Amino acid sequence: MSDPISLQEEVDRIAELHQQVLRVQRLQEQAQAALLLRMKFKLDGGAMDMDQVTDVYMKARDVLSPGFHDQLKAILGPAATGIYGKAHHKRVREAKKARANPNGPGGTWVGTYPFDQYCPMPPKGTPVVYFLYDAADTQVYAGSSSELQKRLVGHARQGKVFVRWSAVPCSDREAAYKLEDQLLRDHKLPLNVRAGR
Incomplete structure (x- = not known):
């Protein structure tokens, strides 16, 4: 029969790891919000256009948290509406171009x-x-x-x-x-x- 104390230690370790994951998720969400605010500032100031916003999105898309799209719409407003379609079309063009390369x-x-x-x-x-x-x-x-x-x-x-x-x-x-x-x-x-x- 297993030692109940060692099982409790394992459960405590899992709970501790879960808390670490939650902290990292909060940090990622904060970093994403900061990125979006910087993008909005640059967009509003004319230092960035929607094509560049799409480029940033494409570079980060594989690591973004699930709430990113809502944050994007909230911070960038209506301008963000077409970013996913634009990003998709850009990915398709890049894939076709890369496909033709030996x-x-x-x-x-x-x-x-x-x-x-x-x-x-x-x-x-x-x-x-x-x-x-x-x-x-x-x-x-x-x-x-x-x-x-x-x-x-x-x-x-x-x-x-x-x-x-x-x-x-x-x-x-x-x-x-x-x-x-x-x-x-x-x-x-x-x-x-x-x-x-």
């Missing part, structure tokens, strides 16, 4: 399949030569495309099994065709039906 070695794109909406991907119209890899990380297919995302989905629908892909940018579609043709002649990949164009 994320692999030497300016290439790499990813897994299936991919999510934020997976880095060559923008539509960018000619690439791409490779598909199976679960053993073996190259199983090579191709070229200027709409890679659409092409990958098409391969999956055709029953090609792959878990990873990589894409090398080419100067134009003709350069992509030539590189693909050379790769197909040099390497016999299991999912490629023909060996060159």
Whole structure:
């Protein structure tokens, strides 16, 4: 049977930790209120505009307490109404821009399949030569495309099994065709039906 005194000590420790959490929450709320007052002062004085307010919100959004939106509306007034929509649209624009940036070695794109909406991907119209890899990380297919995302989905629908892909940018579609043709002649990949164009 457990010692009731040691259990009481544990309960007391939990209660003490809870009080510490409440103190930290109060400090966070005070810091948020101070931030909002400084933002209002700068906004009213013309040293800050709503785009900058949105930027500050976006930088802090992951650590804000649940009451932040109400504080924002109370301190900034009607100007705060559209900040969440503005922040959302800005996040979407940033995600699309970041998505187009190569994320692999030497300016290439790499990813897994299936991919999510934020997976880095060559923008539509960018000619690439791409490779598909199976679960053993073996190259199983090579191709070229200027709409890679659409092409990958098409391969999956055709029953090609792959878990990873990589894409090398080419100067134009003709350069992509030539590189693909050379790769197909040099390497016999299991999912490629023909060996060159």
